[in-house]
Amino acid sequence: MKDLKSAILMLLAFTIICGGIYPAVVTGVAQVLFPGQANGSFISDKSGKEIGSTLIGQPFSAPKYFWPRPSATSDFGYNPLGSGGSNAGPTNPDYLKTVADKVKSLRNTGIAGSIPADLVQASASGLDPHISPDSAMVQIPRVAAARGVNADLLKRIVAAHTENRQLGLLGVPRVNVLAVNLELDTLAP
Numbered sequence: 001m002k003d004l005k006s007a008i009l010m011l012l013a014f015t016i017i018c019g020g021i022y023p024a025v026v027t028g029v030a031q032v033l034f035p036g037q038a039n040g041s042f043i044s045d046k047s048g049k050e051i052g053s054t055l056i057g058q059p060f061s062a063p064k065y066f067w068p069r070p071s072a073t074s075d076f077g078y079n080p081l082g083s084g085g086s087n088a089g090p091t092n093p094d095y096l097k098t099v100a101d102k103v104k105s106l107r108n109t110g111i112a113g114s115i116p117a118d119l120v121q122a123s124a125s126g127l128d129p130h131i132s133p134d135s136a137m138v139q140i141p142r143v144a145a146a147r148g149v150n151a152d153l154l155k156r157i158v159a160a161h162t163e164n165r166q167l168g169l170l171g172v173p174r175v176n177v178l179a180v181n182l183e184l185d186t187l188a189p
Contacts, residue, residue: 043178052178056080057129060181063109063146066139066158068177069118070102072126083125111138130174133162149187157183 030038041054052058057068057078071077072084088095102120116135122128136158144151161180165171 043182045182051182053129054176054179055129056127058178058181060177063142065181065184066131066136066143066175066177067119069128069131069135070120070122072122078127080127083127109142111142113138129176129178130163131177133158133173133175136162136175136180143184147184147187153187154184 027038036042042050043052043054045051057071059071059077060067068078071079073079073082074084075082088098090096099120103115106115106119116132116138118128118132119135119138137155140151140154140158143149144154157180158175161175161183163174163176165173
């Protein structure tokens with residue numbers, strides 16, 4: 001009986017500490033030090049309406065926009081509730097057909113030369129909001145033609161939105177597709 005009482009008291013103590021106090025402290029610190037990130041890293045339009053997050057990819061398919069990497073989420077593309085890869089291996093016939101179809105689709109838009117893998121393969125989460133700088137560069141001719149703007153202007157915009165490695169070592173250089181496309185929408189037609 002003595003051990004049961006101790007076990008129940010320990011359960012209650014650790015429940016209060018680990019299930020209440022610790023999460024409250026971490027949430028409070030995050031809200032004070034990193035309020036934007038703690039609340040989802042949302043991006044708002046000029047009127048203040050939230051239109052997306054810097055952390056979750058958005059579907060863009062119009063020629064006047066840079067296209068993101070494909071989504072592997074279920075139900076619909078970029079579904080944050082369905083986050084996860086396709087689990088299709090590199091020799092899976094369905095996966096190979098999907099990649100080949102995407103390559104063909106990109107070729108039909110006028111992309112010549114090598115196509116970066118991130119334009120035809122989904123990320124592990126299926127929600128990646130970034131593409132490689134190379135993926136952005138191969139799309140510049142299409143976007144420039146669709147918008148009637150100079151390709152050099154688009155190169156400068158892509159360069160301005162290229163994020164470097166975190167802490168100089170983690171990850172790879174990347175371009176946030178939503179941020180670039182929002183800046184494109186500010187250009188005069």
